[in-house]
Amino acid sequence: MKKFMNGADTFVAESLDGFVRAHDGLVMFGPGRKFIRRTHLKKGKVAVISGGGAGHEPMHVGFVGHGMLDAACTGHVFTSPTPDQVLAAIEACDTGAGTLLVVKNYDGDVMNFEMAAELAQAGGRSVDMVFVNDDVATEAAPRSTGRRGVAGTLVVEKIIGAAAESGMPLETLKRLGEKTVAAIRSKGVAIGGATVPGGVSATFALGPDEMEMGVGIHGEPGRARSAFQNAETIAGLLADDVIRALVAERGRDVLLFVNGFGSTPASELYLMYGAMRKRVEASDLVVARSLVGSYVTSLDMAGLSVTLAVLDATGCEFWDAPVLTPSLRWGH
Incomplete structure (x- = not known):
């Protein structure tokens, strides 16, 4: 498959190099280029660190900066960063108040971040973790370790990042993170698979009149293949599953x-937002905040996901708080 690249083996490193050069006022490489961190760390603030495989850009590196992440670790395409990358980020970004790791619920991510946390704790550092598991498509899947962490990760990183910026201590920050995770649900749909650098075909193939419901962000096929429908019908299918799983009280x-x-x-994303909003409001929920765009991607997959997050007054406050990162910024 054709890609703008020099080679599959250098794709991630060269992409990250270009990213840092493009945003050198906000971010920089950590020692050994093992991670990307914000240029200016804030003394006495809990460090918030996340990461995952390449291919999801702008998540996670695009969310490094004031009001969000202190550092992000990137692995190979769709592959978790290694424990030594995460440990290096913890050691570099801990300014005295400890570190909170935001981890998507995938086996590789969980294992490697847990190992890094244990090594850091053995070295005398305060480290805790929050696991994001918002994907309703894997609610009760066979051989599943629980719901996957997908686009809701952005919401968790934004709210936790703002709370950390305000000076919230590690223990309280972890509780806020767990509360935020519990109030988020997502589901995705695709009409075409992703093409991995160096691969010869898409991760899954669909006929001209087919779609996949419940796809993941690592190029995984969906939980159900069905006939392609119009936007209103697709929005209804997504909304029904996400709202049912959210179990939110009316008027929230x-x-x-x-x-x-x-x-x-973007035109199709906004069209789907309009269709989704009608379905959400018809369920007596109040759309108080909105976000539309390609923020948690799966390389070049043709598809989208819908995320709903219940926001209380604290959630709204931290969502609205100023943020200045390469890919998300407001209030400055």
């Missing part, structure tokens, strides 16, 4: 986040 404020997987034009 929610964030509605429509996220593109890489190849879906």
Whole structure:
């Protein structure tokens, strides 16, 4: 498959190099280029660190900066960063108040971040973790270790990042993170698979009249293949599953986040946002905050996901708080 690259083996490193050069006022490489960190660390603030495989950009590196992440570790395409990358980020970004790791619920990520946390704790550092598991498509999947962490990770990183910026201590920050995770649900749909650098075909193939419901962000096929439908029907299918899993009381404020997987034009994302908003409001939920765009991608997958997050007054406050990162910024 054709890609703008020099080689599959250098794809991630060269992409990260270009990213840092493009945003050198906000971010920089850590020692050994093992991670990307914000240029200026804040003394006495809990460090918030996340990461994952390449291919999801702008997540996670695009969310490094004031009001969000202190550092992000990037592995090979769709592959978890190694424990030594995460440990290096902890050691570099801990300014005295400890570190909170935000981890998507995938086996590789969980194992490697837990190992790094244990090594850091053995060295006398205060480290805790929050696991994101918002994907309703894997609620009761066979051989599953629970719901996957997908686009809702952005919401968790934004709210935790703002709370950490305000001076919230590690123990309280972890509780806020767990509360935030519990109030988020997502589901994705695709009409075409992702093409991995160096690969010869897409991760899954669909006929001209087919779609996949419940796809993941690592190019995984969906939980069900069905006939392609119009936007209103697709929005209804997604909304019904996400709202049912959210178990939110009527009248609650929610964030509605429509996220593109890489190849879906903004015009289609906004069209789907409009269709989704009608379905959400028809369920007596109040769309108090919105986000639309390709923020948690799966390389060039043609598809999108819908995320709903219940927001209380604290959640709204930290969502609205100033943020200045390469890919998310407001209030400055």
